[in-house]
Amino acid sequence: MATKTSKRAGETSTTVSVGIRIDPKIKFALDIMGRLQKRSLTAVIEWSISQALASQTDFDGGSLGGSLDKIWSTDEAVRTVNLAMHMPEALTFDELRIWETIRSSDYFWHTYPDGSFGDDFNRLVLSRIRSNWGTILSHVEKHKSSPTVVPMTANDIIIDDIAF
Template identity: 30%
Template sequence: MTEQEVRKGGGGKLSRTETVTVRLDPKLRYLAELAARLHRRTLSSYIEWSIKVALDTEDLDSDGGIRRTIGNEAEFLWDVDDADRFAKLALRYPHLLTHEEQVKWKLIRESGAVWRGRYDGGPLNEFTWSVNEDSLIYPRLREYWATFCAVAESGEGQDKLPTWNRVDPNAPSAVPRSAPPSRSPYRSAPPPRSAPPKLSTGFDDMDDDIPF
């Protein structure tokens, strides 16, 4: 069944496609048409098929001996939401980001509002997080996606970015210790000494007149 017959039939709904204008010199176009005839395809179908084949040969990286190409990473990299699609690319292949995308990713990385984390228990008990696939809160990123894009593009409006509790609000407040009583730099005069008790001689109880 030809492509035209499939379109005329009442089969399933065709998936949404994007129209791309490609300029080919006469020689390349002619040779591509010949190749399309070999595969019994239209020229546009042959070009689409050729791109898919080429994606399987484009290496992204090699992690632990595992070869990763754009083709075999397609299911991870693609998402219908712009925010999710951008985050997946930035998390796993940040070297593919353009300069404008790097600016946007920096804003997202430094916003604790879109990451799962914990309070570190330090002196200030600050909120900390790790930038990885499991920590990102995708629904919240989608909620503020337009704001992140606008701030990254204009460099203004940082006050509109999402906020978070940088310090644990449930942590007990530190109670300051009472300061020790201050001491005067001047010494107080020593108390006056009392007169020593009078020693008894044994004759204190006798009369002054002594008879002889």
């Protein structure tokens, strides 16, 4: 996926380039829409997708656009956790494996006095997930052939951090 960064000083805006194949009739229709709306082809496509997102319902019956506002982050770790919290049905297998590793690893949770932890998202230590994201991904990749999720421990984090 190619990204294009604005050339103006101080700006951090980026766009993602996406190659698509569409029917010539649809392309013609988009060109006509662009003329009528005085928009570029890219702007018409973005507008059309935004309209589709607003009308698409998510798994809870709300708008997908509204859910995306809760999920989206430029930080991959935060985005994955948000997706798992707000729309777990949409997780890919790989994302689900990452999330299940986080869920089963007490290091990423504020534990109760008895050492237990649960799925109370208020007890999640997002800063530990963010600072160890690469280690989490490496751990999941290392154990991808395991039939069960292999939880991470503080020792896994410390050992991996020292290795870097």
